[in-house]
Amino acid sequence: MHPAKSVIFFTTASGAGYGLLFLLIGGSMLEILPTDFWVLFSGYFLSFLLIVAGLLSSTFHLGHPERAWRALTQWRSSWLSREGVMAIFTFAPTGLYALQALFFPEGQSGLMTLIGLIGLAACALTVYCTAMIYASLKPVHAWANGYVPVGYLLLSLTTGVILLNGLLAVSGFWSGLVAWLATLLLIFSFLWKLAYWRFLDGTKSISTPESATGLGEFGSVRLFEAPHTEANYLMKEMGFRIARKHSAKLRRIVIFAGFVLPFIVISLTFFMSGALAVIFASLAVLSAGVGIAAERWLFFAEARHTVGLYYGAGHA
Amino acid sequence: MTTLPKNPPKKKLGLVIDLDICVGCHACSVNCKEWNSGGHSAPLTDTDPYGADPTGVWFNRIHSFEVDNPVDGGRTVNFPKSCLHCDDAPCVTVCPTGASYKREEDGIVLVNADHCIGCKLCSWACPYGAREYDEDAGVMKKCTLCIDKIYNPNLPEESRVPACVSTCPVGARSFGDLGNPESDVSLLVASRGGYDLMPEQQCRPTNKYLPPRPKKLGGGKTDIQALTPVADTSAGVIARWVDKFLSA
Numbered sequence: 001m002h003p004a005k006s007v008i009f010f011t012t013a014s015g016a017g018y019g020l021l022f023l024l025i026g027g028s029m030l031e032i033l034p035t036d037f038w039v040l041f042s043g044y045f046l047s048f049l050l051i052v053a054g055l056l057s058s059t060f061h062l063g064h065p066e067r068a069w070r071a072l073t074q075w076r077s078s079w080l081s082r083e084g085v086m087a088i089f090t091f092a093p094t095g096l097y098a099l100q101a102l103f104f105p106e107g108q109s110g111l112m113t114l115i116g117l118i119g120l121a122a123c124a125l126t127v128y129c130t131a132m133i134y135a136s137l138k139p140v141h142a143w144a145n146g147y148v149p150v151g152y153l154l155l156s157l158t159t160g161v162i163l164l165n166g167l168l169a170v171s172g173f174w175s176g177l178v179a180w181l182a183t184l185l186l187i188f189s190f191l192w193k194l195a196y197w198r199f200l201d202g203t204k205s206i207s208t209p210e211s212a213t214g215l216g217e218f219g220s221v222r223l224f225e226a227p228h229t230e231a232n233y234l235m236k237e238m239g240f241r242i243a244r245k246h247s248a249k250l251r252r253i254v255i256f257a258g259f260v261l262p263f264i265v266i267s268l269t270f271f272m273s274g275a276l277a278v279i280f281a282s283l284a285v286l287s288a289g290v291g292i293a294a295e296r297w298l299f300f301a302e303a304r305h306t307v308g309l310y311y312g313a314g315h316a
Numbered sequence: 317m318t319t320l321p322k323n324p325p326k327k328k329l330g331l332v333i334d335l336d337i338c339v340g341c342h343a344c345s346v347n348c349k350e351w352n353s354g355g356h357s358a359p360l361t362d363t364d365p366y367g368a369d370p371t372g373v374w375f376n377r378i379h380s381f382e383v384d385n386p387v388d389g390g391r392t393v394n395f396p397k398s399c400l401h402c403d404d405a406p407c408v409t410v411c412p413t414g415a416s417y418k419r420e421e422d423g424i425v426l427v428n429a430d431h432c433i434g435c436k437l438c439s440w441a442c443p444y445g446a447r448e449y450d451e452d453a454g455v456m457k458k459c460t461l462c463i464d465k466i467y468n469p470n471l472p473e474e475s476r477v478p479a480c481v482s483t484c485p486v487g488a489r490s491f492g493d494l495g496n497p498e499s500d501v502s503l504l505v506a507s508r509g510g511y512d513l514m515p516e517q518q519c520r521p522t523n524k525y526l527p528p529r530p531k532k533l534g535g536g537k538t539d540i541q542a543l544t545p546v547a548d549t550s551a552g553v554i555a556r557w558v559d560k561f562l563s564a
Binding site: 001061062063064065067068070071072073074076077078079080081084133136137138139140206207209211212213214215217218219220221222223224225226227228230231232233234237238305306307310311 | 319335345369370371372373374377378379380381382383384385388390391392393395397406408409410411412413414415431432433434435436437439440441442443444445448449450451453454455511512513514515516517518525527528
């Protein structure tokens with residue numbers, strides 16, 4: 001599948017934004033975060049900025065961005081529509097909770113706890129909807145499986161906690177608990193990614209050139225002539241393929257930049273303080289940003305669509 | 317509405333494509349392009365049509381496949397493919413705007429170009445590659461089953477069939493109601509063992525394909541005989557003629 005830059009930026013940025021928002025609200029409710037106004041303000045500001053930037057970028061690849069509001073109407077059948085509705089709904093409880101946490105930190109009432117809980121669920125559901133857009137597409141074997149929603153939720157929380165750790169370190173409120181949570185989530189995400197690749201390398205779509213043409217009973221089927229001499233939309237959009245050696249190299253980049261380096265530098269912050277800890281926590285943010293963007297790029301580039309079977313692919 | 321019709325369409329208009337007859341001449345896709353360039357989803361934009369890298373929207377594309385079989389020598393099969401107007405059309409349910417819909421009255425799947433936002437998700441959801449995005453118009457396009465032709469009262473009765481069907485020089489394409497088991501197309505499908513493409517994708521396509529008929533093997537006169545070599549080109553014209561004459 002063709003990796004569109006706007007969609008990669010959207011899922012990476014808004015995923016991290018929702019993860020950070022989830023941790024800020026959850027952390028406040030459990031009273032494990034500093035109550036300093038500027039720390040919380042920068043946290044909420046950053047998370048909403050990432051979410052809004054991501055949502056806006058996702059409209060850039062539309063043919064008619066001015067009609068985007070129509071995408072909110074078909075939530076009964078479409079995961080893309082559900083994602084749009086959830087993304088907009090999520091602003092209400094999380095925004096209310098953020099205002100309360102920033103301006104009335106003393107008045108933690110039962111109602112605010114309820115609003116906070118709704119906000120937490122809304123963040124998770126929005127990310128789940130994003131994942132289900134892909135996981136519901138049966139023709140793409142690499143996507144239509146249980147690994148995908150788990151991975152989106154896990155990576156959203158992991159990138160969120162790396163951001164939170166960076167934010168706390170920069171503002172002088174470094175928290176051992178958050179750093180510990182970051183390393184733990186990095187391990188889980190890393191193991192999940194390895195499991196996903198293992199699944200991907202050992203499996204193929206049940207559809208074949210034989211089932212695509214229905215000619216299997218006559219022998220093995222291969223493309224003789226494509227319909228046209230030039231590439232068409234289907235081949236550019238669905239037939240995007242990446243050379244195996246690049247795929248292996250990119251996987252190593254994802255492993256190193258996305259998981260190993262952030263894990264090492266965040267672990268090291270346990271043993272240091274001052275400027276060095278700030279630099280290391282920030283390095284984790286930058287490295288994870290590069291690594292997860294590469295991960296998202298591969299998520300598209302490595303996915304094969306059944307339409308390839310009509311254009312010479314041996315499997316899908 | 318992007319949910320599928322509440323009452324599944326009783327009438328299911330669609331195509332039956334005979335892979336035994338199709339000669340791969342591309343006339344159906346050319347006439348499709350011609351009719352639809354002025355039809356319901358017009359235009360079918362081409363970019364760089366006379367340049368080095370032409371590309372554009374087509375609703376119907378003709379593939380050719382080789383089928384390897386050491387026993388019967390295999391065969392080449394010409395394979396036209398357009399929208400299959402599925403009963404469980406995933407392109408309809410994924411649409412976030414309601415632009416992609418299935419008609420309750422005849423099962424035809426269409427795109428409302430005034431509501432389409434051009435997110436391309438429907439083309440990802442279709443396992444068959446039936447939908448093509450129009451970069452210029454910014455909306456998705458697809459086979460309309462010539463909705464503006466099959467119901468057109470200004471045309472003579474016999475012309476009210478899709479452009480691909482009316483133009484096929486060998487009669488490899490049939491059009492009709494596949495929801496009615498007594499219709500000509502349904503009887504044709506039943507008698508020839510018509511089948512669905514990729515049934516495992518569970519889209520329940522309306523269009524059916526008829527398989528190539530079995531080869532006639534073992535008939536004495538159809539046995540392939542190896543050519544016997546004649547005098548090679550270094551021999552003179554007369555020598556070669558004599559060799560050919562005596563070899564006959």
